[in-house]
Amino acid sequence: MNIELQCCALFIIFSISVMFMYEKKLDLMNRRLFQRAIIACFACLIFDVLSVILINLSVYSGFNPFITEIVCKLYIMLLVLQGFFGYVYASTSLLPRDRAWAKAARTISYLIFALGEILMLLLPISFTAAGRVVYSYGPSTSVAYILSAVYILSTIITTVVYKKDMPGRRFIAMLLWQGIWLLAAAIQFLRPELLLVGFASSFGMVVLYIQLENPSENIDGPTGLFNTNALSAYVHDKYRFDRRFSMFTAKIHYLTTYVDYNMEQEAVMRTARALVNLGPEPVFRIDDDTFCVVYDDRERMLERAADIKKQKDGVTDIPANGTYLLIPDSTIMSGPDEFFRFLHTYLENEQEITVASEELVRRLRDQNRIKELIDEALRTDRVEVFYQPFYNVREDCFDTAEALVRIRREDGSIVPPGEFIPVAEETGQIIPLGIRIFEKVCEFLKKGEADRYGLKQIEANISAAQFDYDNPAKFVIQLIEEYRIDPGKLNLEITETAAARNRDIMLKNMNVLIERGITFSLDDFGTGRSNIDYFVNMPVTIIKFDYSFTHSFFENDKTKFVLTGMVDILHKLNMSVVAEGIETEEQMRVMKDMGVEYMQGYYFSRPVPEDEFITFLRQRIPTTDLQG
Numbered sequence: 001m002n003i004e005l006q007c008c009a010l011f012i013i014f015s016i017s018v019m020f021m022y023e024k025k026l027d028l029m030n031r032r033l034f035q036r037a038i039i040a041c042f043a044c045l046i047f048d049v050l051s052v053i054l055i056n057l058s059v060y061s062g063f064n065p066f067i068t069e070i071v072c073k074l075y076i077m078l079l080v081l082q083g084f085f086g087y088v089y090a091s092t093s094l095l096p097r098d099r100a101w102a103k104a105a106r107t108i109s110y111l112i113f114a115l116g117e118i119l120m121l122l123l124p125i126s127f128t129a130a131g132r133v134v135y136s137y138g139p140s141t142s143v144a145y146i147l148s149a150v151y152i153l154s155t156i157i158t159t160v161v162y163k164k165d166m167p168g169r170r171f172i173a174m175l176l177w178q179g180i181w182l183l184a185a186a187i188q189f190l191r192p193e194l195l196l197v198g199f200a201s202s203f204g205m206v207v208l209y210i211q212l213e214n215p216s217e218n219i220d221g222p223t224g225l226f227n228t229n230a231l232s233a234y235v236h237d238k239y240r241f242d243r244r245f246s247m248f249t250a251k252i253h254y255l256t257t258y259v260d261y262n263m264e265q266e267a268v269m270r271t272a273r274a275l276v277n278l279g280p281e282p283v284f285r286i287d288d289d290t291f292c293v294v295y296d297d298r299e300r301m302l303e304r305a306a307d308i309k310k311q312k313d314g315v316t317d318i319p320a321n322g323t324y325l326l327i328p329d330s331t332i333m334s335g336p337d338e339f340f341r342f343l344h345t346y347l348e349n350e351q352e353i354t355v356a357s358e359e360l361v362r363r364l365r366d367q368n369r370i371k372e373l374i375d376e377a378l379r380t381d382r383v384e385v386f387y388q389p390f391y392n393v394r395e396d397c398f399d400t401a402e403a404l405v406r407i408r409r410e411d412g413s414i415v416p417p418g419e420f421i422p423v424a425e426e427t428g429q430i431i432p433l434g435i436r437i438f439e440k441v442c443e444f445l446k447k448g449e450a451d452r453y454g455l456k457q458i459e460a461n462i463s464a465a466q467f468d469y470d471n472p473a474k475f476v477i478q479l480i481e482e483y484r485i486d487p488g489k490l491n492l493e494i495t496e497t498a499a500a501r502n503r504d505i506m507l508k509n510m511n512v513l514i515e516r517g518i519t520f521s522l523d524d525f526g527t528g529r530s531n532i533d534y535f536v537n538m539p540v541t542i543i544k545f546d547y548s549f550t551h552s553f554f555e556n557d558k559t560k561f562v563l564t565g566m567v568d569i570l571h572k573l574n575m576s577v578v579a580e581g582i583e584t585e586e587q588m589r590v591m592k593d594m595g596v597e598y599m600q601g602y603y604f605s606r607p608v609p610e611d612e613f614i615t616f617l618r619q620r621i622p623t624t625d626l627q628g
């Protein structure tokens with residue numbers, strides 16, 4: 001009897017089902033649909049075999065033909081069900097969920113399916129057998145052919161149309177799956193003795209299982225927990241089907257560098273066990289030392305989080321502690337992209353416990369907006385450098401200026417650095433941005449125009465993040481060489497806080513540049529921790545009094561003494577002083593009396609674009625100099 005292929009197919013489906021059943025898996029929509037498809041495939045194959053047997057029995061041994069007809073009908077109805085599940089499997093993850101047309105398409109596909117099944121049940125069916133050629137025919141079978149073709153084509157079309165929304169692997173697996181079916185149906189149509197369709201559908205399941213639905217792809221090898229892959233699929237699923245969830249994240253921090261690989265493994269395994277013991281919710285390992293648990297219920301998450309924190313106190317022999325990120329309500333993020341951006345950003349938080357709030361999400365959105373603004377400005381060359389002159393008290397001229405970055409929006413308005421420099425430092429964009437600023441400053445110096453009007457030096461701001469450990473000051477050196485700038489014309493402003501955080505790297509970089517002839521200023525003096533050590537032992541030649549420090553002079557006598565004494569000390573250390581934020585004539589006079597060498601402030605000029613700065617210098621140059 002012609003049932004060998006179907007029996008093989010049954011065996012294949014049986015094997016996949018067993019593997020699928022016994023593997024640890026997440027509750028994902030696709031997974032549920034796949035499970036349904038396997039069951040349909042299995043049932044279909046059984047009725048396939050049964051119908052061949054009964055047709056043979058009816059034709060050759062006079063078995064009741066009515067029963068055979070019913071079985072034949074059930075077989076083709078299940079075949080159509082399989083095609084329908086295939087379409088549902090493809091379209092559920094691809095069609096937009098909130099569009100009216102997609103909802104209509106879904107309803108129509110259900111209606112067509114129901115109608116088709118009823119027709120197949122009611123319309124007449126016949127069957128025939130001659131040797132190995134065994135098949136059913138008639139109106140009922142025709143409906144099955146048409147519907148199967150409709151579903152296969154709809155699945156292929158949906159897959160092709162939404163190609164960009166799925167990984168390449170998925171695209172190929174889907175086409176392969178449907179292609180195998182089409183091919184088998186075509187062959188069976190031409191050679192009716194080859195009953196290939198059942199075999200093809202089980203083979204299609206193998207392709208899907210291996211390529212798309214293999215649960216072991218979602219498992220972290222060492223711990224047996226779910227991995228990042230799995231979390232991504234899970235979170236996407238939750239947002240797609242509007243299922244609110246809560247999440248608890250723990251990150252292990254090793255307190256010393258003496259923690260070796262074995263100790264790390266031990267800590268990881270122990271954490272994994274502790275989290276699994278919390279309950280049935282899925283536990284993920286999303287990084288070497290970061291774990292999370294997803295809950296449906298916010299209260300339960302908070303309870304469990306408290307439990308794990310208690311447990312942690314018992315684990316004392318590994319020098320490690322944890323930081324925790326709690327996300328009580330997933331709906332404060334707009335979707336999976338924002339969710340993962342949030343996770344990524346706040347996992348690095350130094351606080352022990354961070355609780356996701358709308359405020360934090362808003363901050364993230366702002367930061368993201370600024371991040372895009374910076375990228376866009378770099379791409380479209382809208383990074384500008386403004387210059388603010390320093391008044392040289394002794395020489396009574398303007399021979400130095402500070403370069404201050406700006407971003408110009410498309411509408412011409414200006415974004416001040418206070419809005420984007422901190423973000424750039426956090427995101428690392430300060431590296432390309434810093435290079436662009438330096439290029440502009442070098443271009444400006446290269447033109448030589450400012451030189452002609454007496455400008456001796458430009459001061460540029462540099463953040464600690466711009467200094468490199470392995471290749472100190474590489475970008476500065478590259479640019480002064482590329483533009484052939486006299487290094488003596490450049491001065492770099494660093495801040496106390498930057499110097500405090502990364503003192504070694506800072507010093508290493510500074511010394512390389514000082515050797516080349518570049519000088520340094522200490523910026524914002526008087527705001528940070530004004531530890532005398534910083535400026536005494538830092539190779540800086542200029543100290544810049546911060547706006548607030550300068551202004552405190554006018555507040556009371558005490559600060560007046562401190563300031564006067566400070567200027568004195570600095571002079572004894574051979575350093576010059578720049579007073580920032582001079583806005584009035586009185587402030588200027590007081591600072592002058594105190595012996596400050598340079599002054600910077602709106603009283604003289606605001607930071608202005610390059611051409612305005614040149615005009616400023618030209619107007620103030622002594623006429624004798626011009627003649628010379």
Ligand code: C2E
Nearest residue numbers: 404405416417418437461462463581582583600601602607
């Ligand atoms: P900063 O280095 O302390 O720069 C001095 C700031 O004081 C400038 O603000 C300047 O416009 C402002 N200022 C100057 N005179 C007066 C005054 O008389 N009164 C008042 N109220 N303010 C005055 P700006 O340009 O907005 O820059 C802000 C900060 O952004 C800078 O503070 C600096 O830390 C950072 N920054 C600016 N350009 C760069 C850059 O190219 N690279 C880096 N890493 N940071 C930069």
Ligand code: CA
Nearest residue numbers: 402461493523
């Ligand atoms: Ca500065």
Ligand code: CA
Nearest residue numbers: 523524546580
């Ligand atoms: Ca400053």
